[in-house]
Amino acid sequence: MVGIGLPELLVMCFVLVVTLIIPIWTANVAKGKGRNWVVWFVLGFLLNIVGLIIAYVLPVQAGGDYMKCSQCAEPVRREAKVCKHCGADLLKRA
Numbered sequence: 001m002v003g004i005g006l007p008e009l010l011v012m013c014f015v016l017v018v019t020l021i022i023p024i025w026t027a028n029v030a031k032g033k034g035r036n037w038v039v040w041f042v043l044g045f046l047l048n049i050v051g052l053i054i055a056y057v058l059p060v061q062a063g064g065d066y067m068k069c070s071q072c073a074e075p076v077r078r079e080a081k082v083c084k085h086c087g088a089d090l091l092k093r094a
């Protein structure tokens with residue numbers, strides 16, 4: 001009988017994961033580090049697993065969920081009350 005067998009189904013699932021889930025994963029990792037989601041979705045699509053690895057090793061950038069600490073200039077989460085790098089009180093900011 002001709003049709004979609006288990007091997008073909010597994011290959012289709014693998015292709016779906018590689019072409020869709022990895023770019024979305026890459027974009028979400030990069031966005032959490034203050035990067036542009038759309039740019040990193042495209043990079044994740046083009047570079048795939050390599051793009052995902054780059055997104056993981058990428059340093060955090062001020063912007064998005066992050067802002068620069070006024071005392072030490074390191075990126076810290078916008079919701080943070082105290083800088084995790086230097087311990088500065090971030091609630092005193094203007």
Ligand SMILES: [Zn+2]
Pocket residue numbers: 069070071072073074083084085086087088
């Ligand atoms: Zn700081």
